[in-house]
Amino acid sequence: MEEVEIFEKIKEFVFENFLKGIHRGASISDLKTYESLLDIGLMDSTGILELVAFIEEEWKITVTDEELMPGNLDSIDNITRYIDEKVNGQASTPIEDEFTLYEY
Numbered sequence: 614m615e616e617v618e619i620f621e622k623i624k625e626f627v628f629e630n631f632l633k634g635i636h637r638g639a640s641i642s643d644l645k646t647y648e649s650l651l652d653i654g655l656m657d658s659t660g661i662l663e664l665v666a667f668i669e670e671e672w673k674i675t676v677t678d679e680e681l682m683p684g685n686l687d688s689i690d691n692i693t694r695y696i697d698e699k700v701n702g703q704a705s706t707p708i709e710d711e712f713t714l715y716e717y
Contacts, residue, residue: 614672614700620646620693626667627689631655646689661686668692674699 628641632655650656656664664686665676674696680686685695 616693616697619672619696619700620689622671623689623692623696626664627655630663630667631660644689646693649683649687650689651683651687664692668696672696672700 624641624644624646627650628639628644631650632639632641632644650660661681665681668674668676676686680695684691686692
């Protein structure tokens with residue numbers, strides 16, 4: 614799967630499951646793909662679990678505990694990169710590896 618297809622699926626998932634429910638009248642173009650979904654309040658730890666379940670089901674990959682970090686899963690851009698690397702068999706190279714998302 615092409616990276617752009619991954620990007621579009623993730624963006625749509627975040628919009629439908631997080632942004633749309635919080636901000637009625639919001640459009641998918643309102644999402645800034647570089648922003649931390651945690652920092653802007655779109656996701657919390659429960660949202661991360663929903664995201665991980667979606668990723669694992671959609672792309673048939675396993676997200677390990679070691680990969681649950683902001684550098685992999687806190688923005689649409691990072692999520693896209695992470696999935697692209699997993700699907701193509703490359704090692705994940707997170708931006709931050711000091712803590713997990715559960716520490717937010």
